[in-house]
Amino acid sequence: MDKHVVVIGAxxxxxxxxxxxxxxxxxxxxLEKGGQLGGRxxxxxxxGFKxxxxxxxxxxxxxxxxxxQLFDKDMRNYVDLKELDLWYRFIFPDGTNFDYxxxxxxxxxQIEALNPSDVIGYKKILxxxxxxxxxxxxQLSAKPFHNFIFMLQQVPAMIRLKAYRSVWKFISSHILxxxxxxxxSIQPLLVGGNPFDTTSIYSLIHYLERKWGIHYPMGGTGALVSAIGKLLxxxxxxxxxxxxxxNIKTVANKIVALETDKLETIACDIVISNVDPVNLYKNISGYKYKKNWKIKIREKYARYSMGLFVLFFGTTKKYTQVAHHTIWLGKRYKELLNDIFYGKVLPxxxxxxxxxxxxxxxxxxxxxCDSFYVLSPVPNLTANINWKEEGQAxxxxIVSALNKTMLPGLNKNxxxxxxxTPDDFKNDYLSQHGAxxxxxxxxxxxxxxxxxxxxEGVENLYLVGAGTHPGAGLPGVLCSAKVVDSFL
Ligand SMILES: Cc1cc2nc3c(=O)[nH]c(=O)nc-3n(C[C@H](O)[C@H](O)[C@H](O)COP(=O)(O)OP(=O)(O)OC[C@H]3O[C@@H](n4cnc5c(N)ncnc54)[C@H](O)[C@@H]3O)c2cc1C
Structure with a gap:
């Protein structure tokens, strides 16, 4: 086939x-804006720290x-995925640990130690x-959802599953x-949602984790990206x-070429965009999309995920007692999430x-030595936070709080x-509001x-990535590519 597919964003x-x-x-x-594959x-x-x-x-x-497998190849020859035994260690403000x-x-x-009657509740959750x-x-994550009739056909199943409930409501109905x-209930945060208003459909993550486990690519997620890069x-x-x-150039209702920041024009037959969809329709595509009512409504009423503050550091000693993945919880839960998702200042x-x-x-x-990254959900750029001024403080x-708790001596090591900060998400990945x-x-x-x-608006444009169906997280964005595959 001599048709040219151009994918925007890696x-x-x-x-x-x-x-x-x-x-x-x-x-x-x-084509990728940044200097590496992998996007986020x-x-x-x-x-010496990675x-x-x-x-x-x-x-x-x-x-x-x-x-x-699409190319009759075995991923194991490219990257070594290791299944973890300890998925997450939760550390609560009173020092209690909970190993998942x-x-x-x-x-x-572990559940029994905290509350014996919740053992049954957890089994019900599963x-x-x-x-x-x-x-x-x-049934639905790799199916296209552009047809409203198809959407309506799913409504009875969604009502049966009580998809209108939040993840928090679902979990609280079983756990005391x-x-x-x-x-x-924190799982929605892994895909950008507040557990108190994310649809309980995302509770499927519990079963997904149990069914296939939690894995780590030796060499890090970067090694996985390199493996895919090698295959490409x-x-x-x-x-x-x-x-x-x-810029996207169209003739009639087809995209015919893309223009880069290097002033190149790249002819194409099909375009697959991995660009943040809001940015794609608002800034890159032409006037034609701005007249599209679906795009206009989505853009006007869009609610964005929270921002992320990610602190990277090394230590000159090893914290051997610290697990691979730790969730360190502060004293406030619902109120803090409210401040992060709806507040206008940095909590x-x-x-x-x-x-x-x-x-x-x-x-x-x-x-x-150890390598760490610490991720803190924060308000996105719709809030009034000057990250240049507030970032270092x-x-x-964060360092001080960890120094007093799970990483003693961090101040010195x-x-x-x-x-x-969300500014970097906006500048580096062109993420709307730095979400x-x-x-x-x-x-x-x-x-x-x-x-x-x-x-929307042209015949030969397809979208993948976190802002599209089914949503964020690696399983979600990999499924979005499966949906697009079904159109090719
Ligand atoms: C800190 C953090 C931790 C996370 N942890 C997990 C986790 O543990 N497990 C999990 O499953 N998910 C996790 N996620 C979510 C997951 O990483 C993302 O949902 C997913 O990687 C997004 O993939 P994407 O395909 O939407 O593309 P992105 O990673 O958003 O990449 C899009 C790419 O498009 C490029 N681009 C944008 N505009 C243009 C343009 N005009 N021209 C050319 N290129 C352009 C950008 O530079 C970028 O490289 C995490 C996310 C973050 C930020």
């Missing part, structure tokens, strides 16, 4: 779409394996999340203990970094995700620290209401 959605288009026999060019999954390397910048928790690994593990009996014992998973993931409620080159995809698409307190890859993979730091507060995960996973921003994978 996040996981764009990488998967490029491979899928290539497997269909198209000539494929992948880029890698920082400084003075940091994955984004995703660290790999679920549903078969969605990645499929990309290699692959061994379900161990998890049940049973219900399996039902949600069967429909929400197996407040700590366990928090531990089992082997299969003849033309990869061009440092190319930002500035004084925080809850943190602490990533210590050196717990599994020594390649991330020099001998006898916020980083210092910390080296090579730097951070990313960490594009638009929020709200019920009225899901399925047909989310940006369609089939582009």
């Amino acid at each position: 996040g996981f959605g764009g990488l998967a779409a490029a491979l899928r288009a290539r497997a269909k026999g198209y000539t494929v060019t992948l 999954a880029r890698v920082f390397e400084r003075n 940091h994955d910048a984004g995703p660290t928790v790999i679920t549903a690994p078969w969605l990645l394996e499929e990309l290699f 593990t692959k061994d379900i009996n161990h998890t049940l014992k 049973l219900e999340s399996e039902k949600i998973f069967e429909i929400g993931f197996n 203990n407040d700590k366990i409620r928090q531990a089992f 080159i082997e299969e003849g995809v033309n990869v061009q970094l440092n190319r930002e698409i500035k 004084a307190d925080f809850s943190l995700y602490v990533h210590r890859p050196t717990a599994t993979d020594p390649s991330f730091a020099p001998p006898d 916020y980083a210092d507060r 910390i080296i090579d620290s730097f951070f990313m 960490g995960f594009s638009i929020s996973p709200l019920f009225y921003q899901s399925a047909w209401f989310r940006y369609h994978n089939k582009g």
